Ligand SMILES: Nc1ncnc2c1ncn2[C@@H]1O[C@H](COP(=O)(O)OP(=O)(O)OP(=O)(O)O)[C@@H](O)[C@H]1O
């Protein structure tokens with residue numbers, strides 16, 4: 001059974017229809033990449049899965065979105081509980097103005113975890129999973145702002161992993177980073193696939209090709225093509241996809 | 251050509267800015283200097299009503315009395331010399347106006363030329379007597395002991411418990427009740443207004459819809475501009491009677507009334523400043539918290555409030571500043587009794603209220619006038635200390651990252 005499923009999703013910012021009937025499914029333990037020109041609705045779609053768009057005044061959605069077969073827009077869904085299961089990494093690193101340790105511990109604390117031994121072990125495990133532990137283990141009490149941009153982004157990944165979600169949404173996680181940090185994050189995504197279902201938005205075609213199992217191409221609020229990454233990059237069905245990937249448009 | 255002109259204009263603007271900044275700073279400095287200079291000459295003033303002297307029997311070893319002791323002696327609160335370090339004798343008072351009780355008026359002479367001798371003989375006849383009379387009647391042939399001219403000492407002023415600038419024969423300039431009154435009223439004003447202010451700021455910044463915010467924010471900003479007399483009037487008509495009835499007091503004009511009126515006055519400032527700082531928190535910070543499964547409320551108190559701590563600090567400083575410096579409203583509702591407050595339900599008097607109420611009737615350049623200037627200096631120092639303390643606390647808070 002698919003992990004995430006979207007069925008005929010329409011999304012509106014006021015009168016503007018940003019998503020025009022999207023249907024797709026994502027399997028557990030795969031990396032799915034969303035590609036497409038700027039403004040085509042990738043972020044909008046991604047943010048539906050952890051209901052981040054609830055914050056946008058005057059927005060509206062129709063259609064069915066489900067995780068593990070459960071409608072995540074159902075009345076009885078507790079949004080904060082849902083967000084504990086669906087982690088998110090944003091385009092720009094956005095650590096809290098707290099220490100490195102407290103940044104990672106935040107999700108646990110708001111979850112009501114009090115056991116400091118458990119918290120410490122989760123923080124270490126998450127930082128290790130985000131390949132940041134060795135760089136920060138001696139300065140956990142320092143401000144998160146003392147880290148470099150790439151380190152901050154990995155810290156944000158660790159922060160998302162600390163509460164052990166089953167899905168991790170990443171909105172252009174490497175767009176603000178240098179090639180070395182980017183490579184580290186890509187490696188990380190590959191590792192994380194074992195335990196998580198990952199959806200990643202990217203403008204970097206090579207990145208999509210390197211890290212993802214499946215790729216979805218969006219254009220003007222519509223899902224144009226969705227298939228195995230290999231297929232999309234080597235032999236796309238639709239001409240628009242071909243044009244976009246080869247950089248002839250967009 | 252055009253470029254040169256543009257550069258010239260830029261230079262001019264730069265120069266103007268520098269000039270205005272410089273003069274403003276200089277002016278502020280000069281004002282402070284002026285305050286302190288005027289205030290400092292207060293300690294050169296005599297400690298009894300000027301133009302008068304105190305005299306005792308030459309065998310009395312007492313040479314100096316503080317203003318407080320003089321007042322208590324003449325109020326018959328101190329009745330024995332041993333209470334002020336003298337011999338075990340009762341104190342007898344002699345005021346110049348008591349003269350006729352001792353001698354018939356015609357013995358004073360047509361031009362009062364016999365007064366010095368008469369005073370002398372009266373004092374010499376009563377070993378426990380203290381005399382208070384105009385210095386023009388001090389004469390070299392007198393045997394009595396005139397107290398050497400003494401000035402008001404800093405401890406009489408800063409540690410004195412009594413503020414009665416028009417008392418006879420020694421005016422009392424003890425600032426403790428005024429300082430405490432100011433601190434009490436301001437402290438409670440902040441205690442009352444801070445939680446409400448921050449709560450309303452959170453509501454406006456985080457919970458209220460855009461429509462509500464658009465209506466309320468300007469309304470609150472408008473409230474900050476209402477003259478303080480209006481608030482004072484409101485306090486007098488509404489809050490004072492409420493307190494009087496509510497606590498069953500003889501009068502409703504109390505420190506509590508002052509604190510409440512000040513709290514109401516400080517609220518708009520606190521709300522506006524705190525709300526502004528909460529709204530400048532990057533959206534991404536909020537989203538990060540919510541995306542980790544924090545509820546809206548958890549986000550507010552774990553991220554939004556800590557992140558806007560510097561704005562809230564500014565709000566506190568401005569709020570306290572307004573409270574400490576506020577004059578009119580406080581003058582109207584606190585009852586203005588210069589006594590050391592033991593509870594908020596007693597009348598108190600603050601420093602600004604004292605200055606405002608008394609400056610008009612204090613003769614320019616006189617002791618009272620200078621005492622009021624010195625009060626201004628104290629107010630200045632208190633405000634400075636409070637601002638610095640709040641600043642230090644908040645910067646500790648900020649660096650304390652856990
Ligand atoms: N909060 C909003 N209010 C109104 N319109 C919005 C809002 N957010 C996005 N949009 C519009 O919705 C459309 C899709 O935006 P979205 O952010 O999903 O694009 P995107 O594919 O992520 O683009 P990019 O690659 O530049 O991040 C755009 O036309 C955008 O202008």
Ligand SMILES: [Mg+2]
Pocket residue numbers: 042043044171201
């Ligand atoms: Mg986007």
